[in-house]
Amino acid sequence: MSDNLSDYIWSDEGENYLSRENLGQQMPVDIYRLFQYTMRDVLTNRYGKDEMIEIFRDCGRMAGKLFANQFLDLTLDLDEFTSTLQKKLLDAQIGLLRFEKFDPETGNAILTVSEDLDCSGLPVLGEQVCNYDEGFIAGIMETYTKTPYVVTEIDCWATGDRVCRFEAIAQS
Amino acid sequence: MNLGTTMGSIIAEEKKSASQSEEEHELSPIAEYLSSLLASPLPAKLDADRLPDELKDCVEPLNLLRDYFIELQEFSRALSKGELDTEPPSRNNLFCWNLKALRSNLQHLTWQAQQVAKGDYTQQVDYLGDFSASFNYMITQLSHRETTLAEEVDRSRDEVNRVAYVDPLTEVHNRRYCLVEMMRLLDEGTQFCLIFIDIDDLKRVNDRHGHTQGDAYICAVSKTLEECLRDSDSICRFGGDEFVAIMPNCTVETAFERIHGSLESLAKRGDDLDESIHHSMSFSFGIEDIAVGDRRTPTQIIDAADRKMYTHKSQKPKRA
Numbered sequence: 001m002s003d004n005l006s007d008y009i010w011s012d013e014g015e016n017y018l019s020r021e022n023l024g025q026q027m028p029v030d031i032y033r034l035f036q037y038t039m040r041d042v043l044t045n046r047y048g049k050d051e052m053i054e055i056f057r058d059c060g061r062m063a064g065k066l067f068a069n070q071f072l073d074l075t076l077d078l079d080e081f082t083s084t085l086q087k088k089l090l091d092a093q094i095g096l097l098r099f100e101k102f103d104p105e106t107g108n109a110i111l112t113v114s115e116d117l118d119c120s121g122l123p124v125l126g127e128q129v130c131n132y133d134e135g136f137i138a139g140i141m142e143t144y145t146k147t148p149y150v151v152t153e154i155d156c157w158a159t160g161d162r163v164c165r166f167e168a169i170a171q172s
Numbered sequence: 173m174n175l176g177t178t179m180g181s182i183i184a185e186e187k188k189s190a191s192q193s194e195e196e197h198e199l200s201p202i203a204e205y206l207s208s209l210l211a212s213p214l215p216a217k218l219d220a221d222r223l224p225d226e227l228k229d230c231v232e233p234l235n236l237l238r239d240y241f242i243e244l245q246e247f248s249r250a251l252s253k254g255e256l257d258t259e260p261p262s263r264n265n266l267f268c269w270n271l272k273a274l275r276s277n278l279q280h281l282t283w284q285a286q287q288v289a290k291g292d293y294t295q296q297v298d299y300l301g302d303f304s305a306s307f308n309y310m311i312t313q314l315s316h317r318e319t320t321l322a323e324e325v326d327r328s329r330d331e332v333n334r335v336a337y338v339d340p341l342t343e344v345h346n347r348r349y350c351l352v353e354m355m356r357l358l359d360e361g362t363q364f365c366l367i368f369i370d371i372d373d374l375k376r377v378n379d380r381h382g383h384t385q386g387d388a389y390i391c392a393v394s395k396t397l398e399e400c401l402r403d404s405d406s407i408c409r410f411g412g413d414e415f416v417a418i419m420p421n422c423t424v425e426t427a428f429e430r431i432h433g434s435l436e437s438l439a440k441r442g443d444d445l446d447e448s449i450h451h452s453m454s455f456s457f458g459i460e461d462i463a464v465g466d467r468r469t470p471t472q473i474i475d476a477a478d479r480k481m482y483t484h485k486s487q488k489p490k491r492a
Contacts, residue, residue: 079287079292079294079295080292080294082295083294083295083296084294086295086296090298096298098276098277098283099280099283100276100279100280100283101279101283102283110279112276112280114273114276114299115299124264155260155272159263160263160264160265160266160269161263162269162270162273162276163272163273163276
């Protein structure tokens with residue numbers, strides 16, 4: 001048995017975690033944000049903002065790896081992988097992923113996520129809030145390329161932009 | 173109307189008018205500033221010294237408005253010229269928010285176009301209105317055309333190969349293919365056996381029964397060779413009544429066994445031929461073994477096999 005609960009999301013062991021016979025698989029975005037933002041606040045109050053951000057990035061990275069292994073064909077070439085990734089994030093309603101640049105030599109990329117699950121529509125808060133997404137994108141890229149990535153949010157709804165833009169730098 | 177009341181009203185109106193005139197005079201720097209903002213590409217800043225104290229609070233936000241306005245103009249001008257890497261406007265400039273989203277979309281479309289240019293037709297553009305539909309339709313059409321073009325190229329290549337290397341009567345390989353294939357095997361250093369085959373009495377069949385029967389005789393020999401030799405062997409029509417069989421990695425014994433079997437099969441064939449031809453269908457052959465490292469040219473090898481074929485033919489009894 002794994003110590004990580006996240007390993008059981010798609011597991012066939014025991015009762016399926018996705019089993020919601022009457023309520024189905026969908027939930028409102030504001031409830032998802034209620035869950036995430038309260039967790040942010042509690043973590044910030046207890047450990048400080050910097051530590052909270054690191055925790056959120058790590059969670060996102062873990063989720064990105066699980067997502068990649070569960071839903072993405074990691075044997076595809078780069079072109080097909082990027083188009084599949086865009087489609088999978090769209091199907092999962094995580095956001096509209098759009099690549100602006102991808103250097104196949106370095107593996108560095110600039111990409112945007114519109115209608116982002118975490119922050120789109122938020123008022124201007126003056127700070128970037130998509131730390132979970134930073135980790136999530138890094139986790140996916142690392143699983144596909146087998147190279148560590150640092151993903152940084154450049155623009156965010158919460159700082160007054162209409163899309164969230166990320167810079168992904170391969171650490172090779 | 174009482175004169176005193178009338179005069180009082182006039183004086184009151186004049187006082188009110190004078191007061192309004194003073195206010196208008198105080199507002200004129202703001203009016204100047206707004207005119208400049210609306211008319212000039214580089215509007216002037218609002219001068220705080222020209223405003224009364226109670227309006228000085230307006231100076232900072234109005235000058236920030238001016239700065240945002242200038243940023244808006246510069247950013248939209250850069251976008252209109254396709255300068256997508258231009259420095260973005262300041263974060264809080266709400267006039268530019270949608271333009272920044274537009275820039276992101278244009279950068280994404282630029283990347284998509286680059287992907288399509290290098291032949292990646294798996295990309296799709298989502299939720300960009302009419303542009304998505306047009307772009308995705310373009311990708312589908314390009315992909316379809318490329319597939320069609322590739323199929324046409326394949327068909328053309330097959331046709332060119334057929335014309336260049338296939339004998340039109342028998343549909344086995346021709347003399348050109350024979351020489352190319354021999355050269356390839358010699359260059360590779362592959363051992364092979366070459367059988368030179370000459371149809372017996374083709375001239376007699378042509379003279380007595382006509383060229384249609386003569387052609388049927390040639391085709392019967394060709395089909396027999398195809399049926400009796402190995403799949404890996406190449407059968408070539410070398411001349412009018414001559415065939416060459418190229419048999420890679422083959423011993424002389426195997427080559428003899430196969431060609432002798434062909435000779436026996438030929439006599440038993442039931443093709444659409446005159447009965448008198450059936451009984452006399454045969455050919456003569458000569459086998460040449462080409463060892464690894466053989467330095468002869470294709471012509472020298474064929475001449476050697478041809479000489480052996482003549483020896484074989486001359487040993488056969490003459491027909492009446």
